[in-house]
Amino acid sequence: MTLKGKTALVTGSTSGIGLGIAQALAAAGADILLNGFGDPAPALAAITRHGVKALHHPADLAHVDQIEQMFAMAEQAFGGVDILVNNAGIQHVAPVEQFPVEAWDKIIALNLSAVFHGSRLALPGMRARGWGRIVNIASVHGLVGSTGKAAYVAAKHGVVGLTKVIGLETATSNVTCNAICPGWVLTPLVQKQIDERVANGEDPLQAQQALLAEKQPSQAFVTPGQLGELVVFLCSEAASQVRGAAWNVDGGWLAQ
Numbered sequence: 001m002t003l004k005g006k007t008a009l010v011t012g013s014t015s016g017i018g019l020g021i022a023q024a025l026a027a028a029g030a031d032i033l034l035n036g037f038g039d040p041a042p043a044l045a046a047i048t049r050h051g052v053k054a055l056h057h058p059a060d061l062a063h064v065d066q067i068e069q070m071f072a073m074a075e076q077a078f079g080g081v082d083i084l085v086n087n088a089g090i091q092h093v094a095p096v097e098q099f100p101v102e103a104w105d106k107i108i109a110l111n112l113s114a115v116f117h118g119s120r121l122a123l124p125g126m127r128a129r130g131w132g133r134i135v136n137i138a139s140v141h142g143l144v145g146s147t148g149k150a151a152y153v154a155a156k157h158g159v160v161g162l163t164k165v166i167g168l169e170t171a172t173s174n175v176t177c178n179a180i181c182p183g184w185v186l187t188p189l190v191q192k193q194i195d196e197r198v199a200n201g202e203d204p205l206q207a208q209q210a211l212l213a214e215k216q217p218s219q220a221f222v223t224p225g226q227l228g229e230l231v232v233f234l235c236s237e238a239a240s241q242v243r244g245a246a247w248n249v250d251g252g253w254l255a256q
């Protein structure tokens with residue numbers, strides 16, 4: 001229980017990667033503020049079974065005022081945020097000429113601007129308490145491009161850049177900021193892309209295998225639990241000199 005006494009805010013943690021990370025942090029003893037859409041009851045139950053305190057805030061992170069309200073709640077209920085995991089994100093796939101303007105604006109607001117807002121709101125408390133960890137869930141698409149993902153790739157490259165700046169600005173303190181860059185993880189976000197291939201005539205297993213075969217040499221999905229363990233490591237003393245890094249966990253995607 002190395003994180004006992006710390007509070008972690010994990011955005012977008014009612015499902016997928018965020019929930020896996022929140023569970024790993026709870027298993028390490030951190031109290032958790034969950035965020036995300038949908039019924040939070042199953043996620044809250046998965047966290048409290050570790051004997052830690054857990055609450056949920058339903059902020060839509062595309063809206064700055066709601067992000068500010070979430071941090072006000074964290075201050076009131078937990079005394080602040082020691083670990084911020086900027087995880088919430090969405091995807092939209094279309095070529096640039098056909099990319100809906102609203103989808104561009106929403107992806108930039110959630111996948112990039114919310115990371116800035118969360119970080120600027122978390123940092124003063126972390127500095128005042130003399131310890132903090134910011135972990136940004138970017139993507140391999142923060143380091144390389146793919147067709148059809150203009151807004152996502154632009155936002156994730158932005159997150160990797162922002163991570164470096166915060167890593168530098170906190171370099172002489174006990175606050176660190178790093179990014180994790182996953183390859184394919186089988187979550188609702190990726191299932192939607194598999195479903196689109198199925199709608200175009202592929203069978204479900206074939207669609208899954210084709211997705212992996214195109215990019216991920218291991219031909220196996222990364223799991224939310226594996227990413228959660230890496231977040232716990234980045235919160236440890238052993239990781240205190242890991243700063244401004246973009247750490248890929250991608251079954252070999254970027255080794256090619």
Ligand code: NAD
Pocket residue numbers: 011012013014015016017018035036037038059060061062087088089090110137138139140181182183184185186187188189190
């Ligand atoms: P997911 O769809 O399973 O979960 C997304 C979470 O974000 C959910 O809890 C959802 O409710 C929440 N969310 C969505 N819009 C929100 C909003 N406006 N405000 C607040 N919360 C919102 O997705 P996932 O695959 O677990 O993705 C999590 C993160 O990991 C994203 O940033 C994504 O870009 C990144 N990522 C995913 C993969 C992958 O293969 N799944 C790979 C690399 C990076």
